Amino acid sequence: xxxxxxxxxxxxxxxxxxxxxxxxxxxxxxxxxxxxxxxxxxxxxxxxxxxxxxxxxxxxxxxxxxxxxxxxxxxxxxxxxxxxxxxxxxxxxxxxxxxxxxxxxxxxxxxxxxxxxxxxxxxxxxxxxxxxxxxxxxxxxxxxxxxxxxxxxxxxxxxxxxxxxxxxxxxxxxxxxxxxxxxxxxxxxxxxxxxxxxxxxxxxxxxxxxxxxxxxxxxxxxxxxxxxxxxxxxxxxxxxxxxxxxxxxxxxxxxxxxxxxxxxxxxxxxxxxxxxxxxxxxxxxxxxxxx
Numbered sequence: 001x002x003x004x005x006x007x008x009x010x011x012x013x014x015x016x017x018x019x020x021x022x023x024x025x026x027x028x029x030x031x032x033x034x035x036x037x038x039x040x041x042x043x044x045x046x047x048x049x050x051x052x053x054x055x056x057x058x059x060x061x062x063x064x065x066x067x068x069x070x071x072x073x074x075x076x077x078x079x080x081x082x083x084x085x086x087x088x089x090x091x092x093x094x095x096x097x098x099x100x101x102x103x104x105x106x107x108x109x110x111x112x113x114x115x116x117x118x119x120x121x122x123x124x125x126x127x128x129x130x131x132x133x134x135x136x137x138x139x140x141x142x143x144x145x146x147x148x149x150x151x152x153x154x155x156x157x158x159x160x161x162x163x164x165x166x167x168x169x170x171x172x173x174x175x176x177x178x179x180x181x182x183x184x185x186x187x188x189x190x191x192x193x194x195x196x197x198x199x200x201x202x203x204x205x206x207x208x209x210x211x212x213x214x215x216x217x218x219x220x221x222x223x224x225x226x227x228x229x230x231x232x233x234x235x236x237x238x239x240x241x242x243x244x245x246x247x248x249x250x251x252x253x254x255x256x257x258x259x260x261x262x263x264x265x266x267x268x269x270x271x272x273x274x275x276x277x278x279x280x281x282x283x284x285x286x287x288x289x290x291x
Contacts, residue, residue, distance in 0.1 A: 007070030072096025146185030151177030159234035
């Protein structure tokens with residue numbers, strides 16, 4: 001079995017956990033393909049004995065059977081950009097904090113890896129969005145699992161985001177910015193700006209304004225089959241746009257369009273895992289002495 005591994009920099013306390021993960025994979029005779037970025041983190045001497053191949057950004061990973069993301073949700077979002085349209089199943093092991101996407105806790109790593117290596121898992125396919133533009137932006141990484149955002153830059157003044165759905169004018173958002181979120185991203189930036197929680201399989205995009213001037217302008221949910229287009233203007237002629245954690249600076253001449261991506265991100269779901277359970281655990285729903 002060929003397994004890809006990407007992770008974030010870890011401290012001394014996490015070294016035994018990462019070492020144990022490598023031990024389990026090696027015991028199952030897995031062929032390891034480690035990202036060049038994560039390889040730089042494997043400095044402790046305990047990792048010298050583990051055989052592995054190193055891949056660089058943009059490498060063709062189509063032959064991988066499984067991909068492990070070691071970190072938090074940000075690391076898993078990076079992992080999606082490594083896999084791209086290969087749709088390799090991703091297991092998110094949470095060595096960070098919250099972990100809506102990287103749901104495997106440090107305590108459950110051993111049992112989770114054993115099940116995955118035995119093929120005892122299901123795929124949780126998540127919709128991605130794709131950014132199209134009249135200018136070259138983000139290269140081949142013009143997709144996102146969580147969200148696309150337009151926000152102001154270097155100014156306290158608000159911006160105006162003229163928004164169209166399938167060519168039909170929706171609204172001019174006079175605000176600090178606008179978020180277009182997938183259902184997966186509804187628990188992220190969109191949620192912190194008052195957006196709703198949306199079930200992953202609902203087939204929607206969520207448009208959430210960031211600090212809108214008019215308080216009657218609320219988040220709206222639209223079909224992910226729709227084509228969303230945007231024109232931006234403001235006192236400052238430069239704006240920030242982002243796809244997950246990737247950022248670019250654009251000006252008023254840019255034309256932006258968001259559509260559903262042709263491929264999906266396949267997250268590994270083990271027995272006993274469910275989106276509702278994740279919500280209860282991560283958002284502390286029901287934590288009351290009366291329950």
